[in-house]
Amino acid sequence: MAEKVRTPTRRAVIIGVIAGVVGIYLAATGNILRFHTRNVLTTADGEGILQLSYTFLLLVILAAAYRAARGTSEQQPDPARRIGLGVLTGGVAGAVVALFVAAMKALIEGGLIVTEITPEIRAVLLDDILLFGRGLGAGSALLIGLGAALGAVAASVHLLDRNNRRPLMVGFVATLLVSLMEPLLRVIIEGLGVDTAWLYQSRGLTVTGAIIVFVVVAGLLTAWTRRGDLVRERVRQLPTQQRSVLRWSTIALFILFLLFLPSLAGLRVSEVLTTIGIYVLLGLGLNIVVGYAGLLDLGYVAFFAVGAYVTAILTFRSSFLVSESGVSVAQLDLGDKGFTNFWVALPIVVILAVIIGVLIGAPVLRLRGDYLAIVTLGFGEIIRVLVASDWLRPWLGGAQGIIAPDDIPPATLELRKPANLYFLILAAVLLAAFISYRLVDSRVGRAWAAMREDESVAEAMGISVIKYKLLAFAIGAGIASLGGAFFAVKIGSVFPNSFKLIVSINVLAVIILGGMGSIPGVIVGSIVLVGLPELLREFAEYRLLFYGAILVAIMIYKPEGLVPNKRRVRELHEVDEEEAQFAKRAGEDTAAPVVTAGGSDEK
Amino acid sequence: MAEQTAEREAPPPPPSAPRRRRLALPERIPVRGTILVILSIAIVLGVVIGTASTLRTGRFTGANWIDLVINGVARGSVYALIAMGYTLVYGILFMINFAHGEVFMAGAFTALFAAFALEEHGVLNSNPILSIGILFLVSMVTSMTVALLLERVAYRPLRGAPRLVPLITAIGASLFLQYTFRGLYSAQARAYPRINIMEGSWTMFGAAVARAQVVVILGALALMIGLYLFIARTRTGRSMRAVGEDKEIASLMGINVDRTIVTTFAIGGLLAGAAGILYVFLFNQVIFTMGFFAGIKAFTAAVLGGIGSIAGAAIGGVLLGVFEAVGPILFLTGAGIDSPNQLQPVVAFGILVLVLIFRPGGILGAPEEKRA
Numbered sequence: 001m002a003e004k005v006r007t008p009t010r011r012a013v014i015i016g017v018i019a020g021v022v023g024i025y026l027a028a029t030g031n032i033l034r035f036h037t038r039n040v041l042t043t044a045d046g047e048g049i050l051q052l053s054y055t056f057l058l059l060v061i062l063a064a065a066y067r068a069a070r071g072t073s074e075q076q077p078d079p080a081r082r083i084g085l086g087v088l089t090g091g092v093a094g095a096v097v098a099l100f101v102a103a104m105k106a107l108i109e110g111g112l113i114v115t116e117i118t119p120e121i122r123a124v125l126l127d128d129i130l131l132f133g134r135g136l137g138a139g140s141a142l143l144i145g146l147g148a149a150l151g152a153v154a155a156s157v158h159l160l161d162r163n164n165r166r167p168l169m170v171g172f173v174a175t176l177l178v179s180l181m182e183p184l185l186r187v188i189i190e191g192l193g194v195d196t197a198w199l200y201q202s203r204g205l206t207v208t209g210a211i212i213v214f215v216v217v218a219g220l221l222t223a224w225t226r227r228g229d230l231v232r233e234r235v236r237q238l239p240t241q242q243r244s245v246l247r248w249s250t251i252a253l254f255i256l257f258l259l260f261l262p263s264l265a266g267l268r269v270s271e272v273l274t275t276i277g278i279y280v281l282l283g284l285g286l287n288i289v290v291g292y293a294g295l296l297d298l299g300y301v302a303f304f305a306v307g308a309y310v311t312a313i314l315t316f317r318s319s320f321l322v323s324e325s326g327v328s329v330a331q332l333d334l335g336d337k338g339f340t341n342f343w344v345a346l347p348i349v350v351i352l353a354v355i356i357g358v359l360i361g362a363p364v365l366r367l368r369g370d371y372l373a374i375v376t377l378g379f380g381e382i383i384r385v386l387v388a389s390d391w392l393r394p395w396l397g398g399a400q401g402i403i404a405p406d407d408i409p410p411a412t413l414e415l416r417k418p419a420n421l422y423f424l425i426l427a428a429v430l431l432a433a434f435i436s437y438r439l440v441d442s443r444v445g446r447a448w449a450a451m452r453e454d455e456s457v458a459e460a461m462g463i464s465v466i467k468y469k470l471l472a473f474a475i476g477a478g479i480a481s482l483g484g485a486f487f488a489v490k491i492g493s494v495f496p497n498s499f500k501l502i503v504s505i506n507v508l509a510v511i512i513l514g515g516m517g518s519i520p521g522v523i524v525g526s527i528v529l530v531g532l533p534e535l536l537r538e539f540a541e542y543r544l545l546f547y548g549a550i551l552v553a554i555m556i557y558k559p560e561g562l563v564p565n566k567r568r569v570r571e572l573h574e575v576d577e578e579e580a581q582f583a584k585r586a587g588e589d590t591a592a593p594v595v596t597a598g599g600s601d602e603k
Numbered sequence: 604m605a606e607q608t609a610e611r612e613a614p615p616p617p618p619s620a621p622r623r624r625r626l627a628l629p630e631r632i633p634v635r636g637t638i639l640v641i642l643s644i645a646i647v648l649g650v651v652i653g654t655a656s657t658l659r660t661g662r663f664t665g666a667n668w669i670d671l672v673i674n675g676v677a678r679g680s681v682y683a684l685i686a687m688g689y690t691l692v693y694g695i696l697f698m699i700n701f702a703h704g705e706v707f708m709a710g711a712f713t714a715l716f717a718a719f720a721l722e723e724h725g726v727l728n729s730n731p732i733l734s735i736g737i738l739f740l741v742s743m744v745t746s747m748t749v750a751l752l753l754e755r756v757a758y759r760p761l762r763g764a765p766r767l768v769p770l771i772t773a774i775g776a777s778l779f780l781q782y783t784f785r786g787l788y789s790a791q792a793r794a795y796p797r798i799n800i801m802e803g804s805w806t807m808f809g810a811a812v813a814r815a816q817v818v819v820i821l822g823a824l825a826l827m828i829g830l831y832l833f834i835a836r837t838r839t840g841r842s843m844r845a846v847g848e849d850k851e852i853a854s855l856m857g858i859n860v861d862r863t864i865v866t867t868f869a870i871g872g873l874l875a876g877a878a879g880i881l882y883v884f885l886f887n888q889v890i891f892t893m894g895f896f897a898g899i900k901a902f903t904a905a906v907l908g909g910i911g912s913i914a915g916a917a918i919g920g921v922l923l924g925v926f927e928a929v930g931p932i933l934f935l936t937g938a939g940i941d942s943p944n945q946l947q948p949v950v951a952f953g954i955l956v957l958v959l960i961f962r963p964g965g966i967l968g969a970p971e972e973k974r975a
Contacts, residue, residue, distance in 0.1 A: 025783075028786075028787055029783060029786030029787055030786050030787075031786070111720065111723060111724065112720050113716065113720070114716070114719045114720050114722075114723045115716065115719065294767075296767050296770065296771070298774075359638060362638045362639075363638055363639055363642060363960045364956070364959070364960060367959055367960075367963065369766045369767055369770075370698070370699045370766060370767065370770045371959055371963065373699075373767070373770055374699065374902065374906075374955065374959070375955065375956050375959050375960075377899075378899075378952035378953075378955045378956045379952075379956060381899075381948060381952050382948075382949050382952045382953060382956070385945070385946060385948045385949050385952075386946070386949065388945075389945045389946055390945060391945070391946065505774060505778065508771070508774070509775075512771060542782070544778055544781070544782050545778070545779060545782035545783065545786070547775070547778055548774075548775045548776065548777070548778030548779030548780075548781075548782065549775065549779050550775065551771055551772060551774060551775025551776075551778070552756075552757050552772050552775040552776055552779065555761060555764075555768050555769075555771055555772045555775070556757075556760045556761060556772070559764070559768060
């Protein structure tokens with residue numbers, strides 16, 4: 001789409017307004033108020049210098065001014081101009097926030113905002129925080145002045161050359177992260193027997209600590225930028241065979257590292273790792289369905305639920321199979337106190353899930369694209385509502401779910417230790433990744449790719465579309481049920497509430513962030529979207545907000561994901577090329593968006 | 604608008620056509636066909652047996668059923684109004700605006716605070732008509748703003764992308780909006796202040812009908828007729844239909860496609876905002892998640908009636924409402940299932956799934972065979 005040419009000044013004002021609106025958004029959604037007690041930077045005595053609330057505003061203004069001062073590809077402003085643009089952006093952002101404060105105060109005075117927290121909003125959010133406790137006039141001036149100053153700082157980063165700019169920025173972000181992960185890092189470091197008073201004080205990073213972290217990270221990065229190109233160049237010159245050896249040994253090293261990770265990292269991290277592992281497993285399964293076969297399945301959680309529930313029914317002592325007579329119904333007891341033990345249950349779980357996958361898939365797989373997504377969503381919700389209903393309560397436990405009681409069978413108990421479960425999940429993940437890897441370039445994988453590109457053509461080429469769709473659905477279901485089985489063991493209970501639509505969307509966000517069709521992408525996506533939020537518990541409430549924003553932003557700016565699959569990139573760019581050609585043909589007098597119409601009903 | 608959808612959108616082909624050779628058994632049993640046949644037989648049997656045994660118990664009187672039906676029509680009218688937004692957008696962009704339910708929620712939730720302010724100053728009950736007008740205004744303007752922002756930020760950059768891309772964005776936007784409004788207005792369900800003139804009931808057809816239900820049904824009907832006339836009679840309506848038919852040709856005919864699409868989203872938003880207030884008249888409560896289920900049900904209504912068609916969405920909405928109100932009790936009580944209303948969502952989702960499997964064109968949509 002052709003952007004209108006804007007003067008840099010106008011651009012800066014627009015970016016400044018957007019930044020101001022983002023600031024207002026943060027204030028209005030309660031983030032500023034909530035995080036005002038959380039220190040980011042403190043003195044050595046633990047007195048707060050910078051709170052998280054201000055950090056948010058600071059980051060928004062810095063990012064906006066940095067972007068405004070960067071200029072566009074056509075216009076590269078000179079240094080003085082850049083600073084001017086930064087100041088303008090920051091000042092405008094500050095002014096917008098000040099306007100918001102003034103408007104809110106007027107509305108509250110007029111009695112138009114009547115809620116139970118109005119006094120708090122007025123006294124704390126508006127007066128104390130946003131106006132720095134200085135009244136409307138002086139406070140607004142301070143907001144605008146600070147905004148302009150921050151804008152100047154952000155713009156001046158452009159004056160550095162590229163090799164210096166990156167360490168500076170990465171160092172800044174790393175320092176911030178070290179500060180935010182205080183709850184976790186402090187425990188880990190203290191666990192190693194090292195005193196943390198020099199680093200953390202009253203939940204924030206001390207100034208000394210911040211400087212040390214910044215210098216270390218920036219220094220390491222500078223060293224790597226100097227050396228990195230050399231190493232990369234040498235790898236590129238290796239013969240193909242050696243390169244593949246290198247690649248496989250990297251993967252082997254990585255797996256070795258994963259094997260020793262839990263013993264290195266401790267209990268809390270092991271637990272997070274098992275959660276990440278379950279999501280990687282789910283992601284790999286959905287990746288086959290969505291990434292390879294191109295079927296958007298929003299009811300994926302149903303198979304996860306089937307896995308968890310069947311596991312619970314078969315192995316938990318409180319399952320209806322056991323509790324009726326107090327002993328195993330069918331004398332299948334293999335040493336555990338449940339109906340059967342986990343190892344016997346596992347294959348049954350997977351086979352059942354595959355059968356259910358085929359049963360659900362067969363009627364709906366004729367549907368294309370968005371309709372399929374909605375129907376699978378419907379199926380997922382139907383299953384959840386049925387499971388939660390009183391009707392099926394005798395078998396599935398209704399809203400209370402099925403809980404493993406205290407006398408957990410020994411085998412399951414062993415399994416429930418995070419470390420043990422971790423290895424089991426790791427094995428399953430490796431298996432699923434291997435299956436995916438072998439499938440993608442096989443006959444089946446190529447059939448899926450053809451189908452994804454154009455179903456009618458694929459069918460015309462003799463590919464049995466239904467068969468391959470069912471296959472993808474069944475494999476996805478099987479992998480998801482494995483995840484469900486591990487989940488049931490990990491949590492020790494299954495509730496209908498664990499299997500809401502949101503799980504499907506989370507998994508979808510994982511593979512979209514990582515890149516559809518990309519195996520490393522699933523791992524990266526799970527670490528970022530599942531691991532980080534687990535480590536940054538304070539922000540748990542904002543997790544879903546963040547997921548939503550990620551889905552939108554990735555689709556708009558980087559639809560191939562963070563770790564893209566090569567073929568997928570080509571597919572996505574093909575659309576761009578077609579569009580560009582069309583735009584050329586359409587000439588200049590038609591509005592640009594019109595020409596994209598042809599693309600919308602291709603798939 | 605039904606026909607144009609039929610032409611533009613490659614519809615799901617019919618279930619695998621039966622083999623031509625008569626009398627001879629097919630060489631292998633088609634998995635899909637078998638499952639479909641079993642599924643349909645099971646559903647028909649379940650519904651018939653359930654209904655028969657429910658009626659035989661005689662636990663419900665005629666007045667009960669009338670109550671349920673009117674209740675269904677009232678909530679169905681709300682679904683129908685929201686469904687207009689889906690159908691309009693689908694008729695033009697061929698995309699499912701998954702976040703439309705959140706547009707509806709935004710209006711109803713924001714108007715809550717207008718209602719608080721009005722109550723605080725005593726206007727709500729001293730001047731109820733004006734107050735209700737203000738509530739409608741606030742809700743409709745908010746919903747429209749959200750719909751326009753959605754279009755500008757989330758959908759416009761992706762026009763022309765493969766079809767799944769805007770759907771994924773829409774899911775993301777839906778999540779984002781839900782949690783934004785949770786942050787703005789709190790996570791609990793909150794009750795609207797009472798409006799006295801909406802309380803009480805009138806006697807009609809020998810049954811007592813709640814005033815709120817009558818207002819909702821009439822209000823929704825008026826809005827839908829207005830929309831129909833707008834699309835059929837005005838210049839803007841005509842350009843909307845033209846853009847739905849073919850964007851390129853429409854732009855050659857001098858229609859500003861971008862502006863037409865924006866108008867479509869605005870109208871969808873306005874109607875969703877109005878639906879928000881009507882919803883409040885019926886259920887009196889708002890929560891940040893209310894948009895999701897309402898949205899899915901409205902989408903079901905649009906699909907049931909034939910997506911892309913305004914009359915279809917209206918019929919689909921009312922039918923779905925009635926099914927939902929009557930269905931669980933009628934089909935399930937007789938089958939000996941406790942608390943059948945718990946299974947209400949299954950009715951809506953079940954209808955959605957079944958319509959898409961057996962008649963993706965919906966009630967007013969073109970028969971499958973005629974579609975390209």
